[in-house]
Amino acid sequence: MSSDNLSLKIEFGGGLELLFSKQRSHNITIPAIVRKDDSTSSLPQENDVETKPADITYLIHHLRDHLLKERPELFIENKTVRPGILVLVNDTDWELEGEGDYQLKNGDEIVFISTLHGG
Amino acid sequence: MAPKLCVLCETAKAMLRRPKTGQQICRDCFFYVFETEVHNTIVEAKLFKSGDSVAIGASGGKDSTVLAYVMKTLNERYKYGLELFLLSIDEGITGYRDDSLETVKRNQQQYDMPLKILSYDELYGWTMDAIVAQVGRKNNCTFCGVFRRQALDRGAAMLGVDHIVTGHNADDIAETILMNIMRGDIARLGRCTAICTQGEDTIKRSKPFKYAYEKEIVMYAYFKKLDYFSTECIYSPDAYRGHARAFLKDLEAARPSAIIDIIHSGEAFEVKEEVKATQHVQQTCQRCGYMSSNPLCKACTLLEGLERGSAESGLTERARKKLEAEGPTPENIRTIPFFNKTPSGNPGLSIAVEIPA
Ligand SMILES: [Zn+2]
Ligand SMILES: [Zn+2]
Numbered sequence: 001m002s003s004d005n006l007s008l009k010i011e012f013g014g015g016l017e018l019l020f021s022k023q024r025s026h027n028i029t030i031p032a033i034v035r036k037d038d039s040t041s042s043l044p045q046e047n048d049v050e051t052k053p054a055d056i057t058y059l060i061h062h063l064r065d066h067l068l069k070e071r072p073e074l075f076i077e078n079k080t081v082r083p084g085i086l087v088l089v090n091d092t093d094w095e096l097e098g099e100g101d102y103q104l105k106n107g108d109e110i111v112f113i114s115t116l117h118g119g
Numbered sequence: 120m121a122p123k124l125c126v127l128c129e130t131a132k133a134m135l136r137r138p139k140t141g142q143q144i145c146r147d148c149f150f151y152v153f154e155t156e157v158h159n160t161i162v163e164a165k166l167f168k169s170g171d172s173v174a175i176g177a178s179g180g181k182d183s184t185v186l187a188y189v190m191k192t193l194n195e196r197y198k199y200g201l202e203l204f205l206l207s208i209d210e211g212i213t214g215y216r217d218d219s220l221e222t223v224k225r226n227q228q229q230y231d232m233p234l235k236i237l238s239y240d241e242l243y244g245w246t247m248d249a250i251v252a253q254v255g256r257k258n259n260c261t262f263c264g265v266f267r268r269q270a271l272d273r274g275a276a277m278l279g280v281d282h283i284v285t286g287h288n289a290d291d292i293a294e295t296i297l298m299n300i301m302r303g304d305i306a307r308l309g310r311c312t313a314i315c316t317q318g319e320d321t322i323k324r325s326k327p328f329k330y331a332y333e334k335e336i337v338m339y340a341y342f343k344k345l346d347y348f349s350t351e352c353i354y355s356p357d358a359y360r361g362h363a364r365a366f367l368k369d370l371e372a373a374r375p376s377a378i379i380d381i382i383h384s385g386e387a388f389e390v391k392e393e394v395k396a397t398q399h400v401q402q403t404c405q406r407c408g409y410m411s412s413n414p415l416c417k418a419c420t421l422l423e424g425l426e427r428g429s430a431e432s433g434l435t436e437r438a439r440k441k442l443e444a445e446g447p448t449p450e451n452i453r454t455i456p457f458f459n460k461t462p463s464g465n466p467g468l469s470i471a472v473e474i475p476a
Contacts, residue, residue, distance in 0.1 A: 014181070014337060015349035083368035086337055093135035093338070096123055096143055114349070115181075115290075115337045116364065 005029045006054060006106045010063065014114035016085065021069055028067065030104070034058045038079065040065040056087065057100035059110065075112075084116045127152070134342075138332045138375035146342055153339055157327050158193050164314045166325050169200030172280040174235070176271055177205040177226065179219030182286030184226060184347040185336050186328060190284065191230050204278050205230075208270045209238035210263060211246025215352055222348040229346065237274035239266055243422055244453040251354055254430040259354050261434065262425075265417045269409055273458060275322045287326040290333040290367065293378045296385035297363045305388070312385040332378060408458035419455060426452035 010026045017024045034040075036050035038061040052058075057079060064076050075082060080100055087094040088111040089102055104110075122132040123143055131145035137152075144152065160166075167173065175190055177183045187205060194201045207223045210216050220236065227234040240246045243266060251259050275283050295311045298304075310316065315325040328336065340347055370377040403409070404416035411417070421433035424442070427449070431438035 013341070013349070018350065083365070083372040084333075086334060086341075088341070091134065091342075092132070095136040096133055111341075113337055113341060115333045116368075 004032055006032050006104055006108070008059070008104065008107075009109040010067075011109065011111040012113075013111065014086075015116070016075070016112055016114040019070055019075055020063075020067055026067060028062075030054055030059065030062050032106075054104045055100060056089070056094065056102045056104065056110065059104060060100070081112065084114065086113045086115060087111070088113070135338055138334050138371065139379060141375070149335075149338070149342070153331070153335055154189060154192060154196075157189055157331060158197060160314070160330055161193070161199075161327055164325070166284075166315060166327065167199055167201055167282065170202075171200075171282055172202045172204065172278070173282045173284055174204045174206040174275045174278055174280040175232075176283055176285040177207050177223045177234075178286075179207070179222035179226070179348040180286070181340050181345075181347045181349065182288055182291075182328065182333075182336055184222070184286075184345050185340050186284065186286040187226055187230050187232065188343065188345055189339075190327070191232070202280075203232050204280060205232050205234040206271065206274045206278060206280075206283065207234065207236045208267055208274065209236050209240075210267065211239050211248055212352065212354065213248055215350060216247075218350070219348040222346060225346055233278075235274055235278050237270050237277065239270065242266075242270055242273060243418070243455060245422070245425055247354065250425065250430075253425060253428075256354060258430070258434055262421055262430075263354070265421055269416070269418045269455075272322055272409070276458070280322065282323045282325065284325055284327055286328055288328040288331050288333050288336055289378050289382060290364075290371075292326070292329060292385075293381040294360065294363045294367050296381055297367065298360060301363070308385055308388045312382060330379065330382070404458075407455040409455070422455060423448060423452060 007027065007029050010028055012020050012024055012026075020026065031042075032054055033051050034054045036052045038058050040058075040062050060076055060079075060081060064072050068075055073082070075085070077083070081087060087099075089097045090109050091111075094102060125131050125133045125145035125148050126142050127144050127148040131147065133143035134146045135149060136143050137149075173190070175183060175187045177187060187203075190201075190203055193199065194203060205223060205227055207220060209220060223234060223236075226232075238246070247259065247263055250262050254262065271283055292312060296308065299307045299311055314329045315323060317323045339345075367378065367381075402411055402414070404411040404419055405414050406419045407416060409416045409418065413420075415423075417433075420439075421430075424430045424433035424438075427442060427445075429438060429442050432442040433439070
């Protein structure tokens, strides 16, 4: 890994953007290596903290802690997105990419779309 | 990790997993199977005949936006011979409906379809904002549901169409089946699963997306970059439906076929004659001519309550008796213009439970 950070493009749609400052598109930077327990507080220096490469499960926690402005229960539930929210990784259904276990790469575009808002 | 290939064409990269079948397919195959399934639903249920005029109930939301796009596509591809219109109801909700109507107006341009907007204000003399100001936020959804149903029929009559199609999808229908079961409303079960319903003097209504999953509708809109509006109605929260919806989404997460399975269960219920007998015989409203199970239709009853400053009277028996005791209906209150829709087609089923789109 040439860098310790990953730059990601995040998109929200289907009404989910209302929870994120009413803004659909966000560019964020997250650490490439994160805590295995998905805690988003910065990594301590000591070696006894278990780590993992950043994945979508971590990203969901990161978005909740650092980008979400209101009502987290409409976004996250049981360590994943609330049922009814679709996730796309570079335009592909995350169900084909390992869902929360997908390991993020620099430059990835992750889209979250709520299907729960009225038709 | 090598990209997974589409199981249908075996050449392009798979982009989504179909909830109904688990198949991993590419974008183009997805468009094709989604559209073809809707086409098959339309053909099998014999929804249209050549020359029909059809209004698409358009809210600006995802379902009706995708429905308008798919109806236009299929009408051209399979030469249905339909004349298509967009029909929108303006409930008069500032900050919600005015924004979504802008989306519908763009759809009118994008899809090149005539658009009719009928407002509650025009038809009833009351906007939802004014109704909420009088009745508060407790029963406003009752007013809105009753008024919307009649407004759609009247808008369709103004357009001179034979048929209204709405964007209700498989998830909506499964949700309504669950709600009717949990309420013990077995009489409505059969009707809420019907793909097409028609009252005696109302216009035929149908749901071409009856078997289309919400996930696929949203994916379709995303991949096609369709322009839709998504905000919850500011007055809405129908808590009961919200619980049914959350429950259904949990079921779907565990087993994606749950939605279609619930629809099949709903369809398989045979309603006994004695249950059906408790439903009222349909007649015509004395005041406005709309179909009704009582001398006065629900909309006229609610409107009279609003006009006489006793909104409750449209909702409870007790409040209605109290209002009646105050005297007869005053001459000068606003009423709904008389509905002149000549019966067309065969009188079939009566109306199904309203599913908010
Ligand atoms: Zn393919
Ligand atoms: Zn009436």
